[in-house]
Amino acid sequence: MTGAFNGPLREFSRRTALGALGAGIIGATVASWPRLSGTDIPGRGDNSLSIAIMGTAADAAARQRAIDAFTRLHPEIRVKVQAIQAVDWKDFFTKILTMVAAGTPPDVVYVATEGAQLFAEKLAHPLDEYVRRDASDMVEFFNDVHPSLVEAFMYKGSLYQLPLDWNAANMYYNTTAFAQAGLERPADDWTHIDFRNSLAAMRKARTADFTPYYWTNRLFGGVVPWLYANDTSFLKETRSTGGDWLWDSFYANDPSRSLRSGGYQWLEPNADDDRVFESFDYLRGLVKDGLGVRPEEGGGSSLVGLFASNRIGTTPAGGYWVQGLHEAGMGGNNFDVQFFPRWKTQRHQFGTAGYAIMKTAKDKDAAWEWIKFSSSREAMELIFPSPITTPARRSMVNEQLYAGKGPAHWKTFYETLDRFPTTGPIPAPPQQAAVETALMKNVSLTVSGDESQLKQALASMQRDLELALRRQS
Amino acid sequence: MSTTTPPRERPRQTAGRAAPAKTPAGNGRRGQRWLAWIFLAPTILGMGLFTLIPIVASVILAFFRWDIISAPTFVGFDNFSEVVQDPTVRVSFLNTIIFVVVAVVLQLGIALALAVMVQEKMPDWLRVFFRSAFFFPLILSAASVSIFMRYLFNEQFGVVNWFLSLVGIPAVPWLTTPGGSATVVILVYVWQNFGFSFLLFIGGLASIPVETYEAASIDGATGWRKHLHVTLPLLSPTTLVASVMAIISALQVFDQPYVLTRGGPGDSTRTAVMVIFESAFQRLEFGQASAIGVLLTLIIMAITAAQFRLSKRFVFYQ
Numbered sequence: 001m002t003g004a005f006n007g008p009l010r011e012f013s014r015r016t017a018l019g020a021l022g023a024g025i026i027g028a029t030v031a032s033w034p035r036l037s038g039t040d041i042p043g044r045g046d047n048s049l050s051i052a053i054m055g056t057a058a059d060a061a062a063r064q065r066a067i068d069a070f071t072r073l074h075p076e077i078r079v080k081v082q083a084i085q086a087v088d089w090k091d092f093f094t095k096i097l098t099m100v101a102a103g104t105p106p107d108v109v110y111v112a113t114e115g116a117q118l119f120a121e122k123l124a125h126p127l128d129e130y131v132r133r134d135a136s137d138m139v140e141f142f143n144d145v146h147p148s149l150v151e152a153f154m155y156k157g158s159l160y161q162l163p164l165d166w167n168a169a170n171m172y173y174n175t176t177a178f179a180q181a182g183l184e185r186p187a188d189d190w191t192h193i194d195f196r197n198s199l200a201a202m203r204k205a206r207t208a209d210f211t212p213y214y215w216t217n218r219l220f221g222g223v224v225p226w227l228y229a230n231d232t233s234f235l236k237e238t239r240s241t242g243g244d245w246l247w248d249s250f251y252a253n254d255p256s257r258s259l260r261s262g263g264y265q266w267l268e269p270n271a272d273d274d275r276v277f278e279s280f281d282y283l284r285g286l287v288k289d290g291l292g293v294r295p296e297e298g299g300g301s302s303l304v305g306l307f308a309s310n311r312i313g314t315t316p317a318g319g320y321w322v323q324g325l326h327e328a329g330m331g332g333n334n335f336d337v338q339f340f341p342r343w344k345t346q347r348h349q350f351g352t353a354g355y356a357i358m359k360t361a362k363d364k365d366a367a368w369e370w371i372k373f374s375s376s377r378e379a380m381e382l383i384f385p386s387p388i389t390t391p392a393r394r395s396m397v398n399e400q401l402y403a404g405k406g407p408a409h410w411k412t413f414y415e416t417l418d419r420f421p422t423t424g425p426i427p428a429p430p431q432q433a434a435v436e437t438a439l440m441k442n443v444s445l446t447v448s449g450d451e452s453q454l455k456q457a458l459a460s461m462q463r464d465l466e467l468a469l470r471r472q473s
Numbered sequence: 474m475s476t477t478t479p480p481r482e483r484p485r486q487t488a489g490r491a492a493p494a495k496t497p498a499g500n501g502r503r504g505q506r507w508l509a510w511i512f513l514a515p516t517i518l519g520m521g522l523f524t525l526i527p528i529v530a531s532v533i534l535a536f537f538r539w540d541i542i543s544a545p546t547f548v549g550f551d552n553f554s555e556v557v558q559d560p561t562v563r564v565s566f567l568n569t570i571i572f573v574v575v576a577v578v579l580q581l582g583i584a585l586a587l588a589v590m591v592q593e594k595m596p597d598w599l600r601v602f603f604r605s606a607f608f609f610p611l612i613l614s615a616a617s618v619s620i621f622m623r624y625l626f627n628e629q630f631g632v633v634n635w636f637l638s639l640v641g642i643p644a645v646p647w648l649t650t651p652g653g654s655a656t657v658v659i660l661v662y663v664w665q666n667f668g669f670s671f672l673l674f675i676g677g678l679a680s681i682p683v684e685t686y687e688a689a690s691i692d693g694a695t696g697w698r699k700h701l702h703v704t705l706p707l708l709s710p711t712t713l714v715a716s717v718m719a720i721i722s723a724l725q726v727f728d729q730p731y732v733l734t735r736g737g738p739g740d741s742t743r744t745a746v747m748v749i750f751e752s753a754f755q756r757l758e759f760g761q762a763s764a765i766g767v768l769l770t771l772i773i774m775a776i777t778a779a780q781f782r783l784s785k786r787f788v789f790y791q
Contacts, residue, residue, distance in 0.1 A: 293628070302627075433756055
């Protein structure tokens with residue numbers, strides 16, 4: 001037996017081994033050439049419309065039904081969706097920029113408010129000419145979409161994206177925790193004092209393994225909703241002129257027409273404003289008294305599980321949370337949503353997202369056709385079949401979407417815009433990444449020490465924001 | 474020299490070099506040389522493409538302003554002067570140096586203590602177990618370890634605080650205060666990296682001759698004195714290598730503070746490499762990122778050179 005093996009093995013010379021190794025390397029290189037050369041990237045090397053979205057391959061597959069419907073309408077346009085995994089929007093934009101640097105940019109990118117002005121300033125092509133050209137087709141869309149969402153995508157008088165989904169920072173509350181504390185559903189116009197009292201009642205009812213208020217340290221849903229409610233922000237908010245072409249065409253009769261502009265501008269820091277101090281001091285008080293958690297750095301990936309296991313009383317979040325809570329086992333009656341508490345105002349913060357055409361797009365007309373189709377009710381129903389977000393179309397935020405999942409007051413989501421038309425987008429100038437870093441790095445310090453530390457942290461934030469805005473202006 | 478000795482004929486030279494003899498042996502050497510180059514080619518190519526060219530490009534880029542999208546513009550030393558004046562960069566370098574000092578001392582101290590313990594007083598099977606166990610964290614991804622640790626050290630819901638509460642210690646704000654977050658970052662980093670130094674020390678200890686310890690015992694040295702006067706001096710070459718590697722690695726720390734604390738609270742755990750990453754990939758200031766990278770490289774080179782210079786005094790070779 002041994003001899004039988006030894007014979008052929010002895011004949012297996014070093015030269016043969018090297019040859020086999022060489023052949024193996026060549027074979028592997030040939031086999032993986034599409035990956036090595038990047039030709040397997042959707043849309044590369046052909047004239048397909050390449051669309052980048054943030055998400056997984058499963059997210060890309062979920063869009064396939066929309067692509068199929070689009071292809072039936074436009075058989076001449078081939079569409080390929082490339083899902084790019086990222087920790088957050090900032091990470092996603094970085095990856096898109098890397099593709100731009102590599103000379104392989106996508107034609108269309110799904111961009112959230114966080115990156116809207118970065119893209120508008122440097123990468124995206126305005127939609128004005130297309131919206132004007134196809135005005136008759138677009139009337140129905142704009143009739144169904146609140147102007148606040150559209151205005152978030154105006155930049156220096158031009159429109160760069162059509163909002164497809166959005167979320168406001170409403171206040172979720174755990175109905176079990178509220179009941180244990182003897183609390184009723186809060187009033188629509190509850191104040192920040194009422195909110196604090198509710199937290200204190202929950203704290204009293206449950207002393208251990210429970211946080212009455214959980215919030216995260218990021219641009220959406222962190223400190224900003226409190227600043228907006230207190231009629232301020234950490235950046236001075238102004239508006240561009242222009243944009244009348246859109247408002248007069250599509251929102252001439254809207255009650256909030258006079259509020260609309262050519263887009264938001266955040267040109268100066270505002271962390272030294274007294275109301276900013278007041279808002280941070282309020283949060284510092286919640287943390288100090290054990291009513292609110294210190295804001296975790298980064299996102300709140302553990303939040304759904306903690307909320308669903310009744311260990312969190314309240315937290316700000318948008319309609320995107322409903323499906324997650326449902327999947328985590330929460331019944332529609334176990335949680336509910338209310339407007340964010342009122343302070344000087346009850347202005348909310350929101351974020352929205354939609355497709356942007358890249359300046360480098362091979363075929364901008366085809367890209368516009370995709371965007372126009374994606375904004376249709378048919379496409380949006382295919383892309384958002386469940387409450388994983390709040391659709392930008394008012395008509396889609398209906399009983400059917402939340403059936404069997406809750407919350408009872410799902411109407412709160414869209415009513416936020418109707419009831420508070422000054423509700424504004426995430427403060428995200430083109431320097432958003434630097435601005436977000438400046439905010440996040442100082443927030444923890446503001447709420448974890450005494451008053452003098454709070455003042456120091458806000459001074460540091462002001463300095464960092466000045467630097468961030470000056471650097472890339 | 475005898476006059477009868479014929480003068481030695483100088484070999485003919487072609488362009489100043491001796492012509493190689495055309496012998497079968499010479500052909501063999503040439504063949505071997507080609508084979509050597511073939512085997513070296515992937516490494517040389519890799520080094521050139523992924524190390525040398527990026528280094529040169531980075532140095533060049535340090536003199537330009539570039540945001541990926543627009544064309545680069547030459548700005549001379551502006552990036553360096555801006556970087557030096559930037560308080561965040563200054564703090565991050567200070568943090569890095571503090572981190573290096575604390576983490577390296579802990580890493581080497583723990584590794585040495587455990588190596589001595591494992592090498593001396595363990596049955597073989599337990600020794601093998603500990604060698605594997607201590608090395609195990611090193612093969613884990615730093616990012617995944619850090620994500621896991623975030624949950625462990627969560628102030629409200631973390632297991633660490635739960636254990637502390639069992640003995641009556643109130644919840645510690647591990648990741649939300651400057652002191653707490655720096656402590657966690659150092660602990661996690663040291664836990665994950667001491668295994669490498671541990672293995673180096675195990676190797677070093679194994680190379681110390683038993684006779685040296687026997688001679689020390691005869692001279693009356695007891696356990697602790699034996700380590701002080703025999704183990705430490707004879708382990709000094711290993712200590713030098715371990716410390717150089719630990720310092721270079723610690724100067725480049727990124728994953729743990731980035732995932733655990735994102736550099737916060739404030740700038741308390743922001744490190745030099747984090748600032749490079751943030752400048753380049755978040756703020757799109759590739760010129761400034763390169764300038765910081767160049768400065769960090771110079772610091773690493775200076776520290777390493779100083780270590781080798783100092784080593785002449787403290788390192789003993791058998």
